[in-house]
Amino acid sequence: MHIMEGFLPVDHAVGWFVVSAPFVVAGAVKVRKILGERPEARLNLAAAGAFAFVLSALKMPSVTGSCSHPTGTGLGAVVFGPSVMALLGTIILLFQALLLAHGGLTTLGANVFSMAIVGPWVSYAVWRGMRSVGIAIAVAVFFAAALGDLATYATTAVQLALAYPDAQSGFWGAALKFGGIYAVTQVPLSIAEGLLTVVVMNALSGRAGKVDEVAVLAGEVRR
């Protein structure tokens, strides 16, 4: 999902910065609020960031014969709401842009939008939607993480199609082409991410379990 340094036209690069910036600011405000009001959630917030940090470093093979990496943003989005992941995801993307030459500073706005905004919001919407109709926590977490991951890559494909529409088939042709590269590769990986997110959620909630592990992780219910 990383658009490489300098590979978005200037107007697109600036545009995505403008779109993403308010989400990141809102995320920073939310993180401050959580740290201040729910000190018992600090470790879990850091763990959610660490989970995204691990998963976004692991490039895995896929059935398309290419490699890609999961995003790991679903866990934090489900537990703390999507806005905190805008901040945590931006930190991860900055790390990769500066130290790994992976992604970039000029494309940071676009990459933040796909990985740290769209992915977490899709995860959160899926989670809330499935829980509201009474689907089990583990199942809802799985779908939230998997679909958020997939949405991130679909967003990258759309961003590239907007910047580089096909000469003949226009936006949709380009969206299909980039979708083939990014989104199709991502299907098995997002399933794996969904499974791992359920495992880590269980492990993190430790003895809490049962009642509502997610609320406990978010520090909303005192142990």
Add this chain to the structure above:
Amino acid sequence: MTINRSWWLIAAATLIIAAPLLLPGIGGEFKGSDDLGTKAIAAARPDYQPWFQPLWKPPSVEIESMLFALQAAIGAGFLGFVIGRRTAGKNVSDR
């Protein structure tokens, strides 16, 4: 029971990741999708010149993979620390 389920989930995730390497008939060089995306842009717009270069690039593939491994290690190490604290807490309360 959740511990048991976790092992099954980990096994399933491992299978999904390993399958492309093990199944016959899945070819390819397993290049990164990010690089393939960049190549597709170059193919669609041969005259496009990136207008900004990374400030610093890992000087070799070895250094790059070391930094990726470091990223994963930091994240996994911290996760392990938090999970370990929780598990230890459980044992203490069981006693």
